[in-house]
Amino acid sequence: MKKRHGEEVSIKDVLKEFVSQNKLDKGLKQVQVADAWNTLMGPAIEKYTTNIKLNREKLYVELSSSVLREELSYGKQKIIKLMNEELGVEIIKEIVLR
Numbered sequence: 001m002k003k004r005h006g007e008e009v010s011i012k013d014v015l016k017e018f019v020s021q022n023k024l025d026k027g028l029k030q031v032q033v034a035d036a037w038n039t040l041m042g043p044a045i046e047k048y049t050t051n052i053k054l055n056r057e058k059l060y061v062e063l064s065s066s067v068l069r070e071e072l073s074y075g076k077q078k079i080i081k082l083m084n085e086e087l088g089v090e091i092i093k094e095i096v097l098r
Helices: 011-021 025-046 066-073 076-087
Strands: 049-055 058-063 094-097
Touching: 011 025, 025 049, 025 058, 025 076, 058 066, 066 076, 066 094, 076 094
Parallel strands: 058 094
Antiparallel strands: 049 058
């Protein structure tokens, strides 16, 4: 972003442009989704979460506990709703628990 003398630009705008120019959106979304998962689910579920991946509106969550995977499968729609609210955008349409 080129700055002219006397023109004020907010840091928010500069960062948005930097992210879009360098195509960092996908990586930032991955980090935001992982943080939102850990925040919403808490430390007990975070302990059993081995991998989180977002791919085309599908959230893939790998869990080391089959019992926990079964329990979470009953509340998939609620988890999707909470995750999207936490992220501030409707980015997740489906959850796949592995």
